[in-house]
Amino acid sequence: MSAPFTNAHAHIFTSNHAPDYFLETVIGNDTLARWAKKLLQKDGTRWAIKGVLKFVGLFSAKKKQIINRYLEFIKIGTSVNQAKIFENISRSYAQFPGHRIIVLTQVLDYLDLQDTKSQHIRIRSQVEEVANIKKNALYQNHINPFLGVDPRQTGFNLLTDWVQKYLSPDEGFCGIKIYPAAGFFPFDKRMYPIYKWAEENDVPIMTHATRSGSFYLGSFESILNTGILALTDLDPQNVTHARILERVKLLVAEKSIHKKNEIWCNIFGHPDNYEVVLKDFPKLKICLAHLGGADEVIRSEEDKLSSTKKKSKFPTFLQDNWYTQILELMKKHPNVYSDISYTLSDDIAMKIIVDYFTTNPVDQFEVPLIQKLMYGTDFYLTQVEVKGDEINLQQSFLKCFTDPQMAKIVAYDSPNKYLVSKIFPPDPPQEAPAAKASIPGGDTNP
Amino acid sequence: MSTILCMVLIFALLSLLVSTLTEALNSYFQERSQLLYRTLSKLFEDGLNVNFGQMLYSHPMIDNLKKDTQSLPQYISDATFVSALIDVVANYGRTYTFDPKTKKMLPQPPLEAIPKPNPVAKTDGTVVKDATPADTTEQPIQPQVLTLPTELKVNVTFQRFIEGVLKMEHTPLKLLLMNMIEKAAASNKENPLLQLQKELQVWYNNQMERIGGWYKNWIRTRLFYIGLLVALVLNIDSIHLFQTLYRSPDLRAKLEPIAMQLADNYGKLKSDTTLTNEQRTMQAAVLTNFIKDSTAYKNDTALQKVRDFILQLDSAHARRDTAAAKNRLTATEQLDNLVSLGIPIGWRKDRAPYSWTLNYDSLVNLPSTVPGYFTTHLKFNGWNLFYYVAGILITAFSLSAGAPFWFDMLLKVVNLRRAGAKPAETKTKES
Numbered sequence: 001m002s003a004p005f006t007n008a009h010a011h012i013f014t015s016n017h018a019p020d021y022f023l024e025t026v027i028g029n030d031t032l033a034r035w036a037k038k039l040l041q042k043d044g045t046r047w048a049i050k051g052v053l054k055f056v057g058l059f060s061a062k063k064k065q066i067i068n069r070y071l072e073f074i075k076i077g078t079s080v081n082q083a084k085i086f087e088n089i090s091r092s093y094a095q096f097p098g099h100r101i102i103v104l105t106q107v108l109d110y111l112d113l114q115d116t117k118s119q120h121i122r123i124r125s126q127v128e129e130v131a132n133i134k135k136n137a138l139y140q141n142h143i144n145p146f147l148g149v150d151p152r153q154t155g156f157n158l159l160t161d162w163v164q165k166y167l168s169p170d171e172g173f174c175g176i177k178i179y180p181a182a183g184f185f186p187f188d189k190r191m192y193p194i195y196k197w198a199e200e201n202d203v204p205i206m207t208h209a210t211r212s213g214s215f216y217l218g219s220f221e222s223i224l225n226t227g228i229l230a231l232t233d234l235d236p237q238n239v240t241h242a243r244i245l246e247r248v249k250l251l252v253a254e255k256s257i258h259k260k261n262e263i264w265c266n267i268f269g270h271p272d273n274y275e276v277v278l279k280d281f282p283k284l285k286i287c288l289a290h291l292g293g294a295d296e297v298i299r300s301e302e303d304k305l306s307s308t309k310k311k312s313k314f315p316t317f318l319q320d321n322w323y324t325q326i327l328e329l330m331k332k333h334p335n336v337y338s339d340i341s342y343t344l345s346d347d348i349a350m351k352i353i354v355d356y357f358t359t360n361p362v363d364q365f366e367v368p369l370i371q372k373l374m375y376g377t378d379f380y381l382t383q384v385e386v387k388g389d390e391i392n393l394q395q396s397f398l399k400c401f402t403d404p405q406m407a408k409i410v411a412y413d414s415p416n417k418y419l420v421s422k423i424f425p426p427d428p429p430q431e432a433p434a435a436k437a438s439i440p441g442g443d444t445n446p
Numbered sequence: 447m448s449t450i451l452c453m454v455l456i457f458a459l460l461s462l463l464v465s466t467l468t469e470a471l472n473s474y475f476q477e478r479s480q481l482l483y484r485t486l487s488k489l490f491e492d493g494l495n496v497n498f499g500q501m502l503y504s505h506p507m508i509d510n511l512k513k514d515t516q517s518l519p520q521y522i523s524d525a526t527f528v529s530a531l532i533d534v535v536a537n538y539g540r541t542y543t544f545d546p547k548t549k550k551m552l553p554q555p556p557l558e559a560i561p562k563p564n565p566v567a568k569t570d571g572t573v574v575k576d577a578t579p580a581d582t583t584e585q586p587i588q589p590q591v592l593t594l595p596t597e598l599k600v601n602v603t604f605q606r607f608i609e610g611v612l613k614m615e616h617t618p619l620k621l622l623l624m625n626m627i628e629k630a631a632a633s634n635k636e637n638p639l640l641q642l643q644k645e646l647q648v649w650y651n652n653q654m655e656r657i658g659g660w661y662k663n664w665i666r667t668r669l670f671y672i673g674l675l676v677a678l679v680l681n682i683d684s685i686h687l688f689q690t691l692y693r694s695p696d697l698r699a700k701l702e703p704i705a706m707q708l709a710d711n712y713g714k715l716k717s718d719t720t721l722t723n724e725q726r727t728m729q730a731a732v733l734t735n736f737i738k739d740s741t742a743y744k745n746d747t748a749l750q751k752v753r754d755f756i757l758q759l760d761s762a763h764a765r766r767d768t769a770a771a772k773n774r775l776t777a778t779e780q781l782d783n784l785v786s787l788g789i790p791i792g793w794r795k796d797r798a799p800y801s802w803t804l805n806y807d808s809l810v811n812l813p814s815t816v817p818g819y820f821t822t823h824l825k826f827n828g829w830n831l832f833y834y835v836a837g838i839l840i841t842a843f844s845l846s847a848g849a850p851f852w853f854d855m856l857l858k859v860v861n862l863r864r865a866g867a868k869p870a871e872t873k874t875k876e877s
Contacts, residue, residue: 016500038475041516078516080503125497128538129504135542135551155494156615169544172551 003416005096006144009206009289009341009376010103012085015041015078017126018108041078046071073383082129083136089379090142092390100144102376102415104177104206105130107150111182112218123148127166127173134172144419146175146206150182151190159193167203167423174424175204180268183216183223187276189233195281202421205286208269209326210293210342211314213381215265220251220258240275247272250317257315266318271325278333287337287374287418288329291353292322294346300324301352327356330372331363337418340410341376344393345385350400357406374418375411448698449691451859455705456687456789457844458852459781462731464673465724465849468665471672478661479518485657486522492619498534505530524654528646532607532639535623539610594631604639666846673845674838681793681800683837684844689819690790700787708734709860712853723850730853732776799834802826 015037039045049071053064079085086103093099107123130145147166149158156162166173176198180186186207198205216223231248234241247267257263271288278284291297300323312319329336343349361369375397382388387396401407420426472478486499502508503518507530511519522530542551600608608627614620626645627638634641676682691698712730715721721729785791793800801824823830844852 042474043514043516044474075516080512080516080518081509083504121491121493122497122500124495125500128496128501132504132537135553137550140551141549161615169546170542170551172544 003412004098004100005093005411006100006102006374006415006419007089007093007376007379008102008287008339008374008415008418010089010101010379011106011381012082012089012103012130012379013106013108013126014080014082014085016080017122019111019122037074037078040071040074043075046075069384069386069388073380076380076383082126083133083139085380086133086139086143089390090139092394093142098141100142100415100419102144102146102175102206102419103130103133104146105148106177106179107148107153107182108214110150110152111214111216113152113183113222121153123150123153131166131171131173140172143172144175145173146177146204147173148177148179149191149194150178151184151188158190159197163194163197169423174419174421175206177206179208179213180273181208181213181215181265183218183265183268185231185268186273187233191277192280195277195284199281199284201423202285203423204337204418204421205284207274207286207288208290209271209288209322209338210269210290211266211295211322212262212293215261216268217261220261220264234276240272240279244270244272244276247317250315254315254317263314263318266314271322271329274329274336278329278336282333283335285335285337285418285421287339288326289339289376290342290378291338291340291373292324292326294343294349296321296323297343297349297352298346327361327369330369331361334363334365334367335372337372337374337414339374339376340397341378342382342385344375344377344396344400345382345388347387347396350396354400354406358403370406370409371414371417373410374414447859447863448702449688451705451856451863452691452698452701453684453688454852454856454859455701455708456784458708458727458849458856459731459784460676460682460841461673461845461847461849461852462727463781464669464676464845465727467676468669468672469724472665472668476518476520479520481657481661481664482520482522483518485653485660489653490619492617494617495614495619496538498531498538501534501538502527502530505534507533524647524650527650528643531646532603532643535610536603536606537610539606539608539613593628595635598631598635598638601637601639604642607639607642666848669848670842670846674842676845677838677841680791681797682791682841683798683834684840685833685837686790686798686823687837687841689823693819694788697788701784701789704734704784705856706860706863708853709857713857716857727849727853731780734780796824798823798830799826802830 050068053067076085076088086101089101090099093101105123105127109121109123127147130143133139134143134145147163149163151158153162163176165171167176176194178186178191195205197203231245234245236242236245244267247270251257251264251267271292274286274288278286300321326336326338330338340350340353343353357370357373363369363372377390377393379390382390382393387393397411398407401410416426483503486502487497488499490497490499502522507526508519508522511522511526541554543554544551611620611623611627614623626642626649630641630645631638691701708730711733712726715726715729718726790797795801795804
């Protein structure tokens with residue numbers, strides 16, 4: 001039986017699952033953020049803004065489109081019910097019979113350890129709501145939930161009471177989602193029992209691997225002085241470890257960026273960190289999502305592009321290219337995957353990616369890298385992009401991957417291989433013809 | 447007394463405008479619904495477990511109360527809350543099994559085969575299913591964590607609820623729910639579920655009473671800010687208002703009969719228990735006959751704008767056609783009529799603080815016999831600024847008391863006025 005069309009990267013959590021101060025990531029002031037949320041989550045306000053935009057010539061057509069997209073993003077994000085959001089994305093894939101969507105639950109409760117409001121733990125409700133969607137016969141064949149895990153979760157055993165509880169056929173969660181930019185290193189020892197179990201059971205892990213997104217909101221000093229930076233286990237003699245230690249050392253010295261969380265939080269999600277994990281768990285199946293992000297992809301080809309070089313906001317010691325590093329990790333380790341989610345909304349970056357993968361690069365085991373690249377959209381966070389609509393992204397994908405065989409691998413086979421584990425073994429082969437998909441060649445077994 | 451009566455009348459109508467504006471804003475932003483959501487979330491927020499308060503909103507009984515995906519129900523009855531909560535906790539306690547053949551997740555045991563609700567809870571809180579089958583839905587259970595009477599008859603839902611609670615991590619919230627189960631089991635051995643429902647209902651109603659208190663405090667703050675906004679937009683300086691009324695017997699003579707009539711109408715409506723306090727004040731204003739003096743002053747444009755804003759909010763909230771919305775507008779129109787009688791409200795160049803920005807001599811329309819107070823009031827100086835700011839703040843603070851307070855006050859002052867002898871002739875105080 002051929003694999004179904006799979007979106008390997010989507011979110012359906014709402015603003016109710018984020019701490020009250022979450023909007024501060026966008027709007028600096030707490031009160032302003034609260035009022036902005038109040039205002040913008042009203043249909044009437046959004047309608048009024050759209051109406052004003054139509055008649056006021058202050059903004060260019062592109063800016064108007066961006067504002068409209070932000071309004072759409074807020075509309076989805078402030079929905080009360082995750083099931084409704086899932087219904088929304090699932091409908092976009094109705095043309096792909098038996099489609100699957102990997103829904104990533106995300107721990108947003110520890111974005112500021114000093115903020116007392118962060119005591120309001122919401123991940124359990126977020127996860128339980130998704131678990132209920134998985135149990136709903138209407139959706140259960142289409143949703144593949146991943147469990148959000150954060151080493152700072154306390155009050156229970158993270159492996160037995162959280163991961164093993166939900167990652168079972170009876171609960172339906174089939175992978176783990178981590179988000180280091182929220183304020184922890186992937187090589188945090190508290191994660192090791194989970195990595196060990198995941199490696200033993202081929203359980204897939206998804207991690208955020210771009211410089212953008214949401215970040216830890218507390219101060220740099222609050223992290224630095226509490227021993228949360230799990231650096232003591234790093235070996236200065238090891239080349240990778242030494243690089244990480246050096247990066248942190250330079251960051252401590254560079255006081256001017258201590259208040260710029262979107263910059264210094266890069267140390268958590270840096271691809272180097274996964275090298276440490278993969279050294280201890282070489283067979284760990286992990287997807288470094290977004291291929292480092294569109295900016296990194298474009299930067300990798302900067303010399304060849306005619307456009308002028310953009311001035312980087314990052315200090316020199318944080319300017320290494322995540323895209324090329326992720327490709328290196330994919331080549332070096334057998335189970336390192338990546339996806340094109342979010343990056344898909346950028347045409348220039350996608351051209352560079354497709355051009356590269358068309359050359360059929362292989363890893364050190366002679367396995368084509370494309371077999372470890374997955375289709376994903378990062379729904380609904382892409383709503384803010386001009387071409388961020390789910391349907392637009394599907395079209396972009398089909399337009400980029402003109403070779404049907406490549407498209408089939410990225411959207412069907414790679415995610416299928418990624419999702420298979422000892423907990424969710426592959427289906428036994430059947431003789432029944434595969435369901436026809438819209439992509440030419442989509443119904444052909446590799 | 448006459449001046450005070452007129453002041454109370456003006457504050458009563460202004461507070462009606464503030465209440466109307468507050469109510470329209472609250473409806474638009476769903477403040478009540480949001481407060482209910484936050485309170486229910488907080489009720490079940492123990493920092494560790496699933497938040498049943500949030501989960502309630504996905505329950506079909508409550509989900510169906512929503513107008514759209516963004517809105518929340520304004521009110522959840524205690525019966526609906528209890529029913530939905532028991533379901534949510536019971537569903538949390540359910541176990542499912544994945545059937546590889548059908549590829550479906552099925553609740554276990556199947557509902558028709560459930561009649562052996564006999565999980566034995568270990569001391570660590572985990573539930574172990576009893577191996578011995580049972581064939582009745584009512585059977586005594588003896589969990590080790592919960593202390594339940596042995597002769598207790600348990601139905602399936604009660605059993606599921608227990609399973610849900612036992613599945614929780616150990617926190618004060620879990621203890622609270624466990625205690626409720628034990629109390630229910632101890633006081634009604636025949637039908638503990640019924641008793642549990644009562645326990646939950648009492649708990650919920652107590653919380654709702656507290657919400658009522660919080661909402662009142664919160665609304666008071668909002669009324670103050672909206673009062674301040676109204677005072678600034680309509681330029682209502684209480685000190686100047688008092689001074690004007692004190693010095694203008696003609697104006698008082700026009701206002702007094704209106705105050706009497708309004709108080710009478712309000713007094714009659716007081717006995718109508720079908721109306722809320724706000725509805726009474728609104729109705730009283732609608733029923734009162736305000737004589738509009740179109741020759742004295744033009745309608746205030748700022749007030750007109752405030753009324754238009756209320757209209758827009760109402761229409762955005764799809765409430766334009768409701769009787770309440772219509773009453774609100776009529777009531778605020780009455781204020782417009784009152785202003786037409788010559789009350790110093792609104793922004794005009796012959797009125798402070800607008801007059802401060804102009805050269806005093808340029809105010810050519812000033813009557814030649816402008817009394818002393820009014821002359822000095824039109825000029826800018828430190829004291830005038832101080833009195834103006836104080837006047838605005840007094841207005842905002844007074845209006846935050848709400849319309850029912852001022853209408854009650856009006857009734858009392860009118861009664862006092864009627865009890866005391868009316869002065870034969872009001873002396874002119876302007877000189």
